[in-house]
Amino acid sequence: MTDLVARGSRPRAPERSRARHASRAQRARATFSGVLVVADVAMAGLVLLAVHGDLRMVAGLAFCLVVPGWAIVGLLRLENPPLEAGLTMAVGLSALVIVAQLAISLGAWHVEALQVLVCALCLPSLGYQALSRPRERAGR
Secondary structure (H helix, E strand, O other), X not given: OHHHHHHOOOOOHHHHHHHHHHHHHHHHHHHHHHHHHHHHHHHHHHHHOOOOOXXXXXXXXXXXXXXXXXXXXXXXXXXXXXXXXXXXXXXHHHHHHHHHHHHHHOOOOOHHXXXXXXXXXXXXXXXXXXXXXXXXXXXX
């Protein structure tokens, strides 16, 4: 039995398992980014169509907690989901505070315009992440 292992005739399961896990994680990240692209476009649509009320409030809060942060943190590919989740919320809210402070300082405070601007700024990053799916091998 040791001769078979030494000659390499037995496949190394841990390496295959790690590769499969990494591929699955990349697909999950790309799918999550794709969902956020839809959320980003939907939020911009709600703003441009002047939808108000509970729907926009809930959608806006969810958007602010996830979309801007993932547009930044998702590019880092930290491969640590709890860390990425925490950083996504922290970085997203921090970025929004900076944008709001700049708008106030420049005398350009207009909530709807800022929401559309943030949606437009996040879209390229989210689109890139959504399209960066791992290639499937022919044998699968």
